[in-house]
Amino acid sequence: MPTILETIRQTLAQRADPARREGTRRFFKEPVEAYGVAAPQVKALAREIIRETKTFSKEELFSLCEDLWQSGTLEESALAADLAYARRKHFTSEDFAVFAGWVDKYVSNWAACDVLCTRAVGACLEAFPACLKDLQKMTASENRWTRRAAAVSLVAPGRRGLYLDAVFSIADALLVDPDDMVQKGYGWMLKSASNAHAEKVFAYVMEKKDRMPRTALRYAIEKLPRQWREQAMMK
Secondary structure, three states, rough: OOHHHHHHHHHHHOOOOOOHHHHHHHHOOOOOOOOOOOOHHHHHHHHHHHOOOOOOHHHHHHHHHHHHHHHHHHHHHHHHHHHHHHHHHHOOOHHHHHHHHHHHHHOOHHHHHHHHHHHHHHHHHHOOOHHHHHHHHHHHOOHHHHHHHHOOOOOOHHOOOOOOOHHHHHHHHHOOOOOOHHHHHHHHHHHHHHHOHHHHHHHHHHOOOOOHHHHHHHHOOOOOHHHHHHHHOOO
């Protein structure tokens, strides 16, 4: 009888579309591995696997996630992120280190980074604010995806008005980062925070705009009123 991991991989292989796989590879700047399975099909498979693993302990489930992450494929990374997020009610503060380890060891593109960080890592931070200090440390990593993760993990909490001080602290640490993926990540974080704190985000941007890369700036001001956007873009 095949293991659940073997079943997942067989299902993905059966649903693979070579044309979609090639299109996916062209979509990313960095090399990516993919089966070529449409996102709705991956989500549907995730729901199936979540049901089938309800009796798994969190440790068993995270072990399956680790196996999925190790494959390096977009679809298995997305499944791993969805499976982890499904257990968010059972997260502990120690799980933050698990998720940060996955980012550092396995994430190799923005899609894998974002699907994990906007959901599982964000949920962990909302439940355990003490982990924010460990998030801050990630901004000093040599790994571009770990630095992006430090920002993107605050997208969901920031959208709900949480942790504005941490948002600005992360943005300060990444302000002049030369990597465009990191710039886009912290710009997105600021944009999300502007949902609840538009005036404070605008003030932050105006204070930092002379040093902030234009890529990050454009992301950060995207949801601000037009007049404010025009002010921010003026040299």
